[in-house]
Amino acid sequence: MGAKKKQGRQACCLQTMANDSSFLFSGIRFDRKRFGGDIAKFEKKESDHALNVSSLIEVEEVEPVGGKASAKKRKRKGTVSETVDGFNVFKKSKSAERPPKDGDKSVIEPVLKKEQNRQLERDALFRKKHNIHVSGYNVPSPLQNFNELSSRYKCEKYLLRNLVELGFREPTPIQRQAIPVLLHDRECFACAPTGSGKTLAFVCPMLMKLKDPSKNGVRAVVLCPTRELSSQTYRECKKMAKGKKFRIKLMTKELSRTGDFSKFPCDILISTPLRLRLAIKRKKVDLSRVEYLVLDESDKLFELGLFKQIDSIIKACSNPSIIRSLFSATLPDFVEDRARELMHDAVRVIVGRKNMASETIKQKLVFTGSEEGKLIAIRQSFAESWNPPVLVFVQSKERAKELHGELAYDNIRVDAIHSDLSQKEREDAVDNFRAGKTWVLIATDVVARGMDFKGVKCVINYDFPDSASAYIHRIGRSGRAGRAGEAITFYSEDDIPFLRNIANLMAASGCEVPSWLMELPKKKWKKHRPKRDSISTKPKE
Numbered sequence: 001m002g003a004k005k006k007q008g009r010q011a012c013c014l015q016t017m018a019n020d021s022s023f024l025f026s027g028i029r030f031d032r033k034r035f036g037g038d039i040a041k042f043e044k045k046e047s048d049h050a051l052n053v054s055s056l057i058e059v060e061e062v063e064p065v066g067g068k069a070s071a072k073k074r075k076r077k078g079t080v081s082e083t084v085d086g087f088n089v090f091k092k093s094k095s096a097e098r099p100p101k102d103g104d105k106s107v108i109e110p111v112l113k114k115e116q117n118r119q120l121e122r123d124a125l126f127r128k129k130h131n132i133h134v135s136g137y138n139v140p141s142p143l144q145n146f147n148e149l150s151s152r153y154k155c156e157k158y159l160l161r162n163l164v165e166l167g168f169r170e171p172t173p174i175q176r177q178a179i180p181v182l183l184h185d186r187e188c189f190a191c192a193p194t195g196s197g198k199t200l201a202f203v204c205p206m207l208m209k210l211k212d213p214s215k216n217g218v219r220a221v222v223l224c225p226t227r228e229l230s231s232q233t234y235r236e237c238k239k240m241a242k243g244k245k246f247r248i249k250l251m252t253k254e255l256s257r258t259g260d261f262s263k264f265p266c267d268i269l270i271s272t273p274l275r276l277r278l279a280i281k282r283k284k285v286d287l288s289r290v291e292y293l294v295l296d297e298s299d300k301l302f303e304l305g306l307f308k309q310i311d312s313i314i315k316a317c318s319n320p321s322i323i324r325s326l327f328s329a330t331l332p333d334f335v336e337d338r339a340r341e342l343m344h345d346a347v348r349v350i351v352g353r354k355n356m357a358s359e360t361i362k363q364k365l366v367f368t369g370s371e372e373g374k375l376i377a378i379r380q381s382f383a384e385s386w387n388p389p390v391l392v393f394v395q396s397k398e399r400a401k402e403l404h405g406e407l408a409y410d411n412i413r414v415d416a417i418h419s420d421l422s423q424k425e426r427e428d429a430v431d432n433f434r435a436g437k438t439w440v441l442i443a444t445d446v447v448a449r450g451m452d453f454k455g456v457k458c459v460i461n462y463d464f465p466d467s468a469s470a471y472i473h474r475i476g477r478s479g480r481a482g483r484a485g486e487a488i489t490f491y492s493e494d495d496i497p498f499l500r501n502i503a504n505l506m507a508a509s510g511c512e513v514p515s516w517l518m519e520l521p522k523k524k525w526k527k528h529r530p531k532r533d534s535i536s537t538k539p540k541e
């Protein structure tokens, strides 16, 4: 990291720390005569206290991770008390160095240290309460409430107003921690359950950091794996920016092919990697001034085999002061490794346990025997407990079309979304479903990631998902923002070898799982897409 950048970050850190703990620097009058005895006692006890805090921090701040990360943890174990002592932001603070009027430095420093320890303890307890796990040094205190955005970070009124208008009263756990981390100019990789408000966790600090619209070129980029998610993030961003004239642009197919970004102002650009890559190749977008880069659904971005495209985008964002962040509900080790290679001094924020399904979703497995059995089961499910809107996942676009034909025959208001449709048809399918015009949306994994269908109460995995992350993201379209949701997964003979994997995910998120399921053998679960019999009952011509 450049020395200038480091200084800048430290200064910001200092400033906010000072804000957080302004009481530390005000009104401290030290009277050696009065407090002499206490000082001696306190100095003696200080090392014990640091130890206690260290042990608390270790539990709270360093989440056990396997492999290499675990080795790193071991390496850090011996230095955790340094995290406490390593709160050198205070030591370096001018106000901390200034000798007190009625005392001397050797007296005031232990008091400051004690307060730092107290603050660390408070933070650790607060994180524990909200199931937040962090690792990294000098991690900023989590937000107690949205008011702290203005008291600690001088957030502008328009943003606070928009939060109120959107009905966001309390920050969600990921917002509590990721927002201050990013506002302290720290890079961040974050994992929090589906529907837990990750979008606001990166949009809010982004708007705060950009402060005002400017004509200096693109200053923030958000990358999303699908066009649908890009459009949704664009809309959310616009809602949050209401009242401020930021130029927020969605990279459309047309813009990526013919647009020239030097000809119009753009503060925030939201795109899929392929479209942005195309514009970069055409030399029609300059990313050298980007201050803020977000990789949303980061594991999917890397999983799509887009390493090269993403690398070239990261390279094109050549501003040395850039703050990069990665967000997802699933964070496999290879993405963490990539994040560590990529980022400087990053903070890792995990809410709950990594790679876990949302706890608000009631999950159920249904044995259907054969493919025919699935059609009977879905019809039965609609007949018995019709709870629209329902999102149904299948493993291919052909199967989406087939199932659509069957359910349309039953006079259900049903639509399908898959990659064979035009962009307009895909958008219409999403809009109609959101507006309640369609009751059942049949989808491939194209909408499994990030899509926020607020009203979806039930997700049916008609076809067994092909991986743990696919399962977590698919069922995560229900049970959002703390609401209750339901997920039903059909399985046939072909899927039995992978049942145990789902059983584990169910158990980890607090669902009751029959013991026989937990006794099944485990099998590596990746890209399980068996050839399945046709869904269609229409006689072949």
Ligand SMILES: Nc1ncnc2c1ncn2[C@@H]1O[C@H](COP(=O)(O)OP(=O)(O)OP(=O)(O)O)[C@@H](O)[C@H]1O
Residues within 6 Å of the ligand: 167, 168, 169, 170, 171, 172, 175, 192, 193, 194, 195, 196, 197, 198, 199, 200, 328, 329, 449, 450, 451, 452, 454, 476, 480, 481
């Ligand atoms: N502080 C808040 N209070 C109440 N609702 C919120 C808050 N923050 C976000 N939400 C709402 O929660 C829902 C889910 O948010 P969001 O789409 O950002 O989740 P996510 O964590 O990105 O999910 P996914 O992993 O599926 O992409 C949205 O409808 C959003 O408006």
